Amino acid sequence: MTAPVLEVTDLAVHFPGRTGAPVRAVDGVSFAVAPGETLGLVGESGCGKSTVSNAVVGLVPPTRGSLRVMGTEMTGATRATKHDIRARVQMVFQDPVTSLNPRMSVGAAVGEPLLVRGLASGAALRARVSELLEEVGLRPEHAQRYPHQFSGGQRQRIVIARALALRPDLLVCDEPVSALDVSVRAQILNLLVELQQRRGMASLFVSHDLAVVRHVCDRVAVMYLGRLVELAPRDALFATPRHPYTRALLAAVPEPDPVAQRAKPRVPLAGEIPSPSNPPPGCTFHTRCPFATERCRQEVPAWRPLGESMVACHHAETLA
Amino acid sequence: MRGISPGMALILLLLVAFIVAALAAPWIAPFDPLRQSLLMRLRPPGTTVAAGMYLLGTDDLGRDLLSRVLHGARASIAVAALSVSISLAFGTLLGLLAGWFRGWVAVAIMRSVDTMLSIPAILLAVLTVAVLGPSFLNLILVLGLTRWPRYTRVAYAQTLQVATLPYIRAAEMAGAGSARILWRHILPNIAGPLMVVATSEFGLMILFEAGLSFLGLGIQPPYPSWGSIMSVGRQYVERAWWLTVFPGACLFVLVLCVNLFGDWLRDRVDPRSQGR
Amino acid sequence: MQPALIVENLSLALGRANLVDSVGFSVAPGEVLALVGESGCGKSVTAQAIMRLLAPALRQTGGRVLLAGQDITALPERAMRALRGQAMSMIFQEPQAALDPLATVGTHIAEALRRPLRDVRDQVLQMLAEVGISDPARRIDQYPFELSGGMCQRVMIACALISRPAVLLADEPTTALDVTIQAQILDLLRRLAAERRTAVVLITHDMGVVADIADRVAVMYAGRIAETGPTAQIFARPRHPYTSLLLASIPRLTDAPKSTLAVIEGRVPTPAEFGPGCRFASRCPLADDTCRAATPPLRDMADGRLSACFHAEQLP
Numbered sequence: 001m002t003a004p005v006l007e008v009t010d011l012a013v014h015f016p017g018r019t020g021a022p023v024r025a026v027d028g029v030s031f032a033v034a035p036g037e038t039l040g041l042v043g044e045s046g047c048g049k050s051t052v053s054n055a056v057v058g059l060v061p062p063t064r065g066s067l068r069v070m071g072t073e074m075t076g077a078t079r080a081t082k083h084d085i086r087a088r089v090q091m092v093f094q095d096p097v098t099s100l101n102p103r104m105s106v107g108a109a110v111g112e113p114l115l116v117r118g119l120a121s122g123a124a125l126r127a128r129v130s131e132l133l134e135e136v137g138l139r140p141e142h143a144q145r146y147p148h149q150f151s152g153g154q155r156q157r158i159v160i161a162r163a164l165a166l167r168p169d170l171l172v173c174d175e176p177v178s179a180l181d182v183s184v185r186a187q188i189l190n191l192l193v194e195l196q197q198r199r200g201m202a203s204l205f206v207s208h209d210l211a212v213v214r215h216v217c218d219r220v221a222v223m224y225l226g227r228l229v230e231l232a233p234r235d236a237l238f239a240t241p242r243h244p245y246t247r248a249l250l251a252a253v254p255e256p257d258p259v260a261q262r263a264k265p266r267v268p269l270a271g272e273i274p275s276p277s278n279p280p281p282g283c284t285f286h287t288r289c290p291f292a293t294e295r296c297r298q299e300v301p302a303w304r305p306l307g308e309s310m311v312a313c314h315h316a317e318t319l320a
Numbered sequence: 321m322r323g324i325s326p327g328m329a330l331i332l333l334l335l336v337a338f339i340v341a342a343l344a345a346p347w348i349a350p351f352d353p354l355r356q357s358l359l360m361r362l363r364p365p366g367t368t369v370a371a372g373m374y375l376l377g378t379d380d381l382g383r384d385l386l387s388r389v390l391h392g393a394r395a396s397i398a399v400a401a402l403s404v405s406i407s408l409a410f411g412t413l414l415g416l417l418a419g420w421f422r423g424w425v426a427v428a429i430m431r432s433v434d435t436m437l438s439i440p441a442i443l444l445a446v447l448t449v450a451v452l453g454p455s456f457l458n459l460i461l462v463l464g465l466t467r468w469p470r471y472t473r474v475a476y477a478q479t480l481q482v483a484t485l486p487y488i489r490a491a492e493m494a495g496a497g498s499a500r501i502l503w504r505h506i507l508p509n510i511a512g513p514l515m516v517v518a519t520s521e522f523g524l525m526i527l528f529e530a531g532l533s534f535l536g537l538g539i540q541p542p543y544p545s546w547g548s549i550m551s552v553g554r555q556y557v558e559r560a561w562w563l564t565v566f567p568g569a570c571l572f573v574l575v576l577c578v579n580l581f582g583d584w585l586r587d588r589v590d591p592r593s594q595g596r
Numbered sequence: 597m598q599p600a601l602i603v604e605n606l607s608l609a610l611g612r613a614n615l616v617d618s619v620g621f622s623v624a625p626g627e628v629l630a631l632v633g634e635s636g637c638g639k640s641v642t643a644q645a646i647m648r649l650l651a652p653a654l655r656q657t658g659g660r661v662l663l664a665g666q667d668i669t670a671l672p673e674r675a676m677r678a679l680r681g682q683a684m685s686m687i688f689q690e691p692q693a694a695l696d697p698l699a700t701v702g703t704h705i706a707e708a709l710r711r712p713l714r715d716v717r718d719q720v721l722q723m724l725a726e727v728g729i730s731d732p733a734r735r736i737d738q739y740p741f742e743l744s745g746g747m748c749q750r751v752m753i754a755c756a757l758i759s760r761p762a763v764l765l766a767d768e769p770t771t772a773l774d775v776t777i778q779a780q781i782l783d784l785l786r787r788l789a790a791e792r793r794t795a796v797v798l799i800t801h802d803m804g805v806v807a808d809i810a811d812r813v814a815v816m817y818a819g820r821i822a823e824t825g826p827t828a829q830i831f832a833r834p835r836h837p838y839t840s841l842l843l844a845s846i847p848r849l850t851d852a853p854k855s856t857l858a859v860i861e862g863r864v865p866t867p868a869e870f871g872p873g874c875r876f877a878s879r880c881p882l883a884d885d886t887c888r889a890a891t892p893p894l895r896d897m898a899d900g901r902l903s904a905c906f907h908a909e910q911l912p
Contacts (some may be wrong), residue, residue, distance in 0.1 A: 011570055044774035086493055093353035093486040100485045109487075152861045162490060171539035181634040181864075182801060186845035186857035193854050208774065215847035215854065234853060252779040256802030256846050258827050261807045266783065269776040272744045 415475020
């Protein structure tokens with residue numbers, strides 16, 4: 001088996017809370033991303049998926065656990081190592097408007113990673129920027145323009161070009177199409193799928209939109225309240241969800257098909273997501289789970305394999 | 321880009337006129353501002369002599385008031401421009417550092433800002449000039465080195481805000497160092513609000529210069545300054561009203577124009593008033 | 597049955613730019629009409645114009661709004677104030693921002709009845725229970741910051757519906773919410789609209805939400821209605837190329853992963869770029885010279901639908 005591009009083991013990120021107890025944004029998450037693979041990370045707001053992606057790119061220091069990029073340990077690494085590793089992992093953000101410096105030309109923005117790392121300058125840099133812009137479906141002459149001259153979808157293309165400049169091994173996409181209009185979303189999704197295939201680059205794709213995740217990912221991890229509840233190959237996850245939360249999430253996605261949507265059994269998940277500074281004991285999902293038993297309220301479910309999936313539920317077998 | 325209203329056009333025109341007058345004073349002034357003529361003391365505006373007309377009258381030493389007011393504009397604008405430049409550069413640098421590094425750097429810088437701001441500025445200026453002795457250079461240094469905290473506050477708050485934006489994170493991931501991020505990514509994006517502060521400070525510096533010169537702590541005689549002309553004029557206010565009225569009016573109009581320009585600039589820079 | 601709300605030929609302008617052009621629709625009591633489109637298509641300003649809450653820079657340049665058969669277009673502001681929150685209400689995308697942080701839940705809802713809370717406490721408690729808020733007796737005295745986003749939206753719905761308005765305008769009410777919470781709120785809206793015979797205008801960009809809750813749909817593009825008709829028919833067989841492409845561009849849980857999604861080339865024209873013809877012509881695969889020269893009228897498609905496309909018959 002090939003070595004993973006990214007290996008996350010027992011990652012925890014806690015933030016100081018306002019009322020004493022730390023906010024356990026991420027609390028013991030483990031997964032790996034294989035070369036060329038796209039791993040989806042889904043969950044609702046506050047589940048910690050964005051914190052995981054920020055930790056992976058080194059923007060948030062982990063409280064506990066290990067992060068290995070191409071086999072190199074990131075936590076506790078020296079500055080020089082971190083600087084090198086950062087070039088291997090690049091990121092695409094949610095909001096294309098704030099992802100680009102409004103006072104910097106597109107060419108300068110896309111070329112910056114190459115320039116500051118001393119990889120190209122002058123004519124070579126301009127040539128490389130042109131190549132990158134063409135690769136994401138823009139024209140070389142766009143390099144002279146400024147971000148405000150572009151639409152949201154084009155800006156996201158520029159952001160992607162910048163992220164590709166260093167030929168990263170891993171591309172972290174944090175909700176890359178959530179801020180875009182429906183008709184533009186398809187353009188960016190097509191581009192991302194095309195880049196996966198052309199470059200064979202691995203990516204971690206964070207999103208709340210299950211249909212989008214299903215469209216671009218090979219495997220999918222579902223997060224709830226700072227922990228993974230299920231991780232499975234895409235088709236297995238969507239065909240036979242093992243965790244009751246995954247099931248509820250799938251049932252809640254409104255499908256753009258009135259016939260199918262109205263024929264769906266309506267089992268809306270009751271209640272609200274508990275606070276990550278005071279998570280419920282036992283299985284954190286038990287407060288909203290229709291199948292919860294006494295055991296769920298007391299005992300944290302183990303992260304265990306079941307068929308093709310990994311799942312954290314005491315009753316996963318009885319659900320299937 | 322919205323157009324410029326007729327009122328704003330007038331203000332801009334007046335500002336340009338002041339600046340041109342100040343720059344061109346040696347060439348457009350009808351007389352030498354320092355040449356005294358004891359026979360021609362305190363002549364009212366419009367007095368004609370062989371060499372020309374005292375359009376605004378003469379002062380207590382028979383010097384042409386128009387020439388002195390023109391050269392005074394030069395002093396006012398030079399002092400304001402230089403002192404604002406010094407405090408803008410120094411204050412912005414400190415604000416950038418505090419906002420970017422946070423932690424103890426920010427604590428140290430922002431506490432000294434609070435300390436500076438709790439000292440009455442004019443008193444500090446008076447004391448410093450009194451100690452260093454009054455001169456053009458000292459005036460600029462005093463004004464330049466006491467007014468930076470306002471810029472630091474604005475630069476600090478803006479830097480904190482901009483530093484959280486994704487494009488700064490992208491620059492970090494690109495491998496850019498702190499100096500590059502501050503210079504290329506943060507400074508250009510906080511320049512707008514800083515220019516607004518600089519404009520309002522510019523007006524204030526003109527007033528400070530006039531005030532200190534009025535007290536005899538600024539531009540030293542015989543060199544003209546609006547403040548010192550008015551200071552002399554105060555003694556003759558009943559006999560020679562023009563000595564206080566003309567420099568006073570210039571001061572008022574210039575500062576008003578600068579402040580109105582500042583308001584206009586703020587509206588343009590403020591993101592809330594942009595677009596729909 | 598008389599429609600609860602009729603909008604006729606509504607046109608709105610920003611300066612000289614024609615933001616909304618002759619938009620018309622009607623909603624019957626108990627019916628949910630979805631006004632769907634991408635950002636900038638004019639759906640939100642249309643709702644604001646109905647409530648007469650337009651930003652000062654915007655002007656209504658034509659059209660009328662009829663509430664239960666009565667023309668309210670020319671009503672004085674005082675009379676409009678009496679209608680807002682009473683005969684027609686509105687809910688917004690960001691419920692937390694729409695609630696006053698210094699007023700309790702109970703105060704907000706009593707305000708909608710224009711009575712002091714102590715006089716109407718029982719009625720407010722009952723309304724809170726009706727919008728699915730657990731433990732209303734405790735929640736009634738809480739402040740907005742103590743509630744989650746979903747809970748705040750329930751409070752907004754309680755405020756909007758307690759005076760039994762004939763019309764509810766819901767502007768992206770679930771966009772800021774998580775999917776599991778969105779499902780709860782959509783179920784709630786559907787149930788309350790049916791029970792109370794409220795006519796709902798649901799403004800959204802999400803075709804999934806439309807498929808879930810709307811009885812009829814009006815698709816908007818660049819300030820005009822592209823097509824309108826019953827939800828099932830619009831989704832099954834769009835009669836406008838924009839709707840058809842939009843539906844094809846959405847990834848679904850049923851299609852092949854990593855397949856190429858249909859793409860609408862280019863971008864929405866800005867009001868300054870609006871030409872004399874169809875506003876979708878610059879991106880439309882069916883566009884010809886006719887489309888670029890003349891505005892296509894909304895035509896009756898004989899199956900209860902209207903389409904503003906010269907080539908509607910060519911669509912599969």
